[in-house]
Amino acid sequence: MWSIIHKMGSPPWFYRFAGSFLKWLLPIAIVALIVGAFWGLFIAPPDFRQGNSYRIIFIHVPAAVVALAGYYVMAFAGLMSLVWKIKMADTAMRAVAPVGAALTFIALVTGAIWGKPTWGTWWVWDARITSMLILLFLYLGVIALFEAYENKAAAAKACAVLSLVGTVNIPIIYKSVDWWYSLHQPASIKFSGESAIDSSMLYPLLLNIAAFYLTFACAVVFNMRTELIDSYRRSAWLQTELKQELAKG
């Protein structure tokens, strides 16, 4: 267990690990995305009231779920980098932010596209939509803070503090916005008790959520690998690695 964590902290080890991780998981993620999209768009039955327009949930819900989870991944990476000073945790935090922001943006846009035929308006100031918008601002804040520092080690520390403060605040923001106003339907998938969604729609939705998690993981690992290439481009170990990769083709 500890040896894995120690290895995780070493850039050369992580670089090789990221390579094999992507080699295996990226194809799986792409296949899962395609199967999930096909199942959701063509096989799942149309909704009795919303017709076909509901099918956007197969993108909307996974994006929203992973965007929210991504913030916690980022904050946890920040905690690891502050407490244990693990170099790769900095890189991970830095890599999650743009992916999370993009997913939050996708969730907001698909929600608006779905809202137009269903609620008759692109945007309502509803509790969950507003919280997602605030989540987008929190992500953008972390990205902007990182860009503002010239010393990248300090930038990572500052972002770690900010994302931890955000983590403490997210439940409060969620609850307060909830008390403020709510129009969005309550969560349909429950871990305990009966789901309010039929299994013919639930299974493709769960597959899509899994596919989005995989894609998220691949995007983050890919970003981290790119970051490593950028910051260690002068190191001997990276140059030998790259030469080997080139020789393999």
Add this chain to the structure above:
Amino acid sequence: MQLETVSYLRAQLNRHIRSGLRRPGDVLNPILFFLMVVTLFPLGLGPAPDQLRDLAPGIFWVVALLANLTVSGRLFAADFEDGSLEQMILAPQPLALSAMAEVIAHWLLSGVTLALVSPVFAAMLNLPSSAFPVLVLSLLLGTLCLSLIGAIGAALTVGLRRGGMLLSLLIIPLYVPILIFGVGAVGEAANGYDASAWLALMGAFAAAGLVLSPFAISAGLKISVDT
């Protein structure tokens, strides 16, 4: 040891309040800013008294938030520039303590004064006078929360050259709960209902903020001084 901590806190508070009072502009500017922006709303929305009364809680809290944002950004700037921040880091007392003294002094000078003069502005916006006690109390608690959050942002950006716009991006999302609680409290009071639930939530936020935020502030200050 305990006594030492208390006297250190008191000395720090004294220093900040005294240096704040020697620059009365720093105390008065947020209040003037508040008055200016409150004046813009009737001009922009029309002077109808009923409409203004309905919108007053929201106007009040949005402007209080902006007023706090303008002063929070410079919270540690003077200490950073003249080197006292480094002395505070080197001092045997924890930096969290010095940071808390600074935030409380800032709150006493800006937030408390704003809360105390707020009934004047409230009367100008036609808010019923029965809501004044809740307004003052909510602003007292709320500005403390705003100052504590703002100080985290200020600590993280004090070493940066263009920190101003960045600060608003960092801390406005974190201000959201305070805005909702504050508008909730004043709105309930203006309509003649009991506002104690909202005030209790705000008090809980302030208590949690007083305990937790000094650590985030001191971590931020150390990062800013290191670079």
